[in-house]
Amino acid sequence: MTPMVVAYASQLSVAPGERVSCMVSCFGVPEYEARLVRVICGDQNPAGPGFRCEPVAEVPARRLPGRVQAVHAGSFAQLPAPADGWQLSAGFTLQATIWPTTPDKGQQAIVSVDSGHGGALQLRIAADGSLALRIVHPDHGVHTVATGVPMLVREWYLVAASYDPRTGEVLLVQEALRPELRAAGDTSFLLRLPTGLAADLDGPVLLAGQSAGTCRDRLVAKHLYNGKIERPRLVERPVAVADIRELATAEVPAELRAVTAAWDLSQDIPTQLVRALPGRAVDGLLVNLPTRAVKGSNWTGAEMAWRHRPQEYGAIHFHDDDLYDAGWEVDFELEVPATLASGVYALHLQGDEAEDYVPLFVRPAPDGPRADVVFVAPTASYLAYANEHMVTDAPLVQLVTDQVSMLQPQDLFLAEHREYGGSTYDTHSDGSGICHSSRLRPILNMRPQYASWLGGSGSALWQFAADTHITDWLASTGTRFDVLTDEDLHADGAEALAPYRVVITGTHPEYTSQRMRDAYESHTRSGGRLMYLGGNGFYWRTSFPDDLPGVIEVRRTESGTRTWAAEPGEYYHASSGEYGGLWVRCGQSPQQLVGVGFAAQGFDVSSYYRRQAGSFDPRAEFVFRGVGTDERIGDFGLIGGGAAGLEIDRHDVALGSPPHALLLASSEQHTDTYMLTLEELLANRPTATGTQDPLVRADLVLFETAGGGAVFSTGSIAWAGSLSHTGGDNNVARITHNVLMRFLDPELFVPPHPAGAAPHRPGDPRAATTHTDTHVFSAVPPRRDPATSRSASPTASALRQGNPQ
C-alpha cells in the first residue's frame, strides 16, 4: 500500500509549558523525524502565497521508529462480574430486548460472558439472522443452537436463552413485540444440548460484543452488534418463558433478584455509566461511545425529550464502527516551550515517503500577556467534519458540487480504514447517523495542505487549511494575535474572550455550544468586537460531553442541510439534554449574533460582492476607505475564484439580524449550484437557485452593539481565500484591515438612535411585504430592496420566535 504516517495528539489546545503526547502509526515508513513547526500557510496552491511552515528551534527534532498501531472501533458495554463471579453451574438465562439494525450482517453478540479459563456464553445473532445460544465449555467444547428464524431489521424483539445443565434443555425466546409479527409464527423454541455444559464464569458481561482479548490493556470486542439493546439480564439459573417476560419489564421480580444481574440503561444517560439494578449486577461502563437517549421499546411518543420520561429511553444504540479513543501507545512526548508565542502549530512527522502534520493550537500562558486580538480556531467544526466519507458514501455530492469529486491520498486511506471512524456527516454501517466525533484518533482531513472536495475549485480548502489564510494574513499585516479553540471557549466561557478587544472567527465556525454562543454574545455586548470572517457559522447546536474530553455531540434534527436525519423522538442530546438541531430553530439564530445566517451553498465557483446603500452610511465610512464606489469586492481569490462562495450567509431582519445592522455589500451572480438552504423552504420550488433567487447571496454586514462593541460579518467561507491576492493589496484585504484597525481602536461604537434604525415590529407594513409565504407559490421571485435590506425568507414568519433583538 501507499506509505502513510497517521497520528493524533493528546490535546488540540495546549498552553506553553504543557506536555503533549503524540500517538503515531506508520504504514511502510520504518522511521520518521518529529519536530514542532509553526504553521504559517496551509495552502499549497502555487497561485497563492504557498505552503509555509517554520520549525520551532527550541524543540529539537527527534528520529523515531515507525510502527503500526491498530484501531479497534465498535462500541460495547463492559459490565464486571460480581466479586464471587457468575454462579452458573446450575444453569443460566441470558436475555435482552433488542432492535437489530443489521440482523443479516453475520454473527453478532448481544449479551456475552467470558472467563479467563476457556469458558464463555453468547446470546447472539447467528449467521442466518436468527437468535442463537453459543456455549463454550472448558472441557466439553463448543455448542450452538439457533431458532433458524431470521429476525427483521429495525423491529423490537424480546430475545432470551435459558439452559438447564441437568436436562440439557435449551429455551430460546425470539418474540417480536409487534403483535402481527408475534402472531405469525413461533416465539419460543425448545431445543436440546448435552447435559453438564454450564460452568461458573468470572469475566465481565459484554453487551453488543464478545471478548477478543486485550490490546494495550484495553478489552477488545469482536462479533460486534449493530442496533439497540434494552434491559439486559443474566440470571444464574434457567427460567421459563413467563419469568423471561417478567424479567423484560423494568423491575426484576423480587423472587429472582438474588440470582439476577440486571442493568437499567435509562439511568445516567448523559454519561458512560451503566447502572446496575439491585441484585447480582455491578455498575459497568460503555466503551467507544454508543448512542444514548434513543427510544426504548416502550416509547409512547407522549414526550419527545428523554429527560421527561427517561424510563422510555432505556435503550442504547451500539454500532460496530463507533470510536471514541483509539487508545494508541504514546510514541513521543513534547513539552511546549514556556516562551512559545500563542499561535497555530503542528507536530510534523516526516518519513522518507510519507509525512503527517498534527495540528496544535498553542493558547497564551494563563498568566502571560495577551494580544488585543484573538483568533478562535473552530475546532468543534473541525471535529464535525473529521474523517468525513461523503464522496465515497454519498454519490450525490457530485451533483451538489457540480464537479467530479477529487480525492486525496488521505481519503483513499479512510475509504479502506473505516475503523478510524466517520464524521457527523456520515452514517454508521447500519445506516444510522453518526452523532459523535472525537479528536482522540487521527483526523486525516484536519491537516495543512489537505484539499477537500468541499472546497470548491482553486485551492479547494476547507476548515483547518482554509483558516490558515486568516492567521497568515494577520501575521502578514504585523498584527499580534493569540489563538484559542472552541474547546477553550466552551470551557472558560466569556472569561476566555474577556482579555481581547477583537475576536476573529475561522472560515466556517458552524458548530457552536451554548456556552460558546453565550461567550460571543457576552463579548459583543460588553464592548468587544467580533469579526466573523466566514460562512454558515453558529448553525448547529453542539454539545461537549462533560465526561469525555475531545468529543462533540450533534443531532441532525427537524431541518437544515443534513446528510442524515435523527429519528423522531431522538432530537435531544444525550450528553447535555439540549434540544439539538439548528440554532435558528432554537430561537438563537446566527442572524441575532452576527447579523447574517446561512442562506445557500454551492461548492463550484465563488463570486463577488457589490456595495449596497449601507456601505455609504457614515457609520460604515471606515470600512470602505480606499475602496471605490463601484468596485466589485473580491472578484478574485484562491477559493473558487471569488470572495463570496462555498457556504454563504444572508442578512435578514425577520430571522434576527439586528434592525440597525448595515447591509454593506451583497454578492451576486452565483451559479445554480448554489441553492437556498432547506430550512427556508416551506415547499419545493424550482427557482431556489443562484441565478433565480435573490435570497441566494452573501451579505457583508456591520452593526454596533451595547457597551461600545461592534460586529462585522462577511457571510462567506471563501472570503479568506481572497486576502492574499496580489500580495495582500486588494479590496478584500483592505476592507478586512480597515475593520480590524477600527475594531482595535478603543473608541466606543454607538448604535444609532432607534428612530433611524427602522426597527422591525410585527404588523410593520414594510415587513409584511417581505416575510410572507406567498412568494413560495408566486411565479415571480421575491424582490429584494437593498435600501431597507428587508429581504425575508419565505419561512421567516414560521421561524421567528418573538421580536428579533
Place this chain on the structure above:
Amino acid sequence: MEHQPASDRPALELAREFQRAPLGHHSPALARVLRVLRSEPHEGKHVIVCTKPYQEYRLGRLSARRGEPVALIPGLVYGSREDAEWAVFSRRWEQVYGEPLDQLGGRGDLVGEPT
C-alpha cells in the same frame, strides 16, 4: 448499460460548451446533461484522485460497498484537474449516449504513465 437512443442524444455543442468551461455557469441544456452524467450509479462512479498536488491526477472508481478501496484506473494520468474532469465527462457521455467524444480532442490528453 443501455445507451439512450440516438434521437435523445444531446447536441455535440453541449459537450463543446463543457469543454470550454467545465466550471461555473452552464446553459440550461448543459446543466441538464450534467445532472444525468453525474447521476452515475454509486458502484463504479468516477472520481478524480490527486496523486501529486497541482501536477498529477488520476481517475478512480468508487465501490458501493463500504470499506472497499477506490479502484484507480490504470494508465490514465492527467496534468490538470480540468483535463481529468473532461476525461470523466467523455467517458460518461459515451457510456450514456453511446457516442465517443474523441473527435473533440483537446482536454483529456494523457500526459504519461503513472509514477
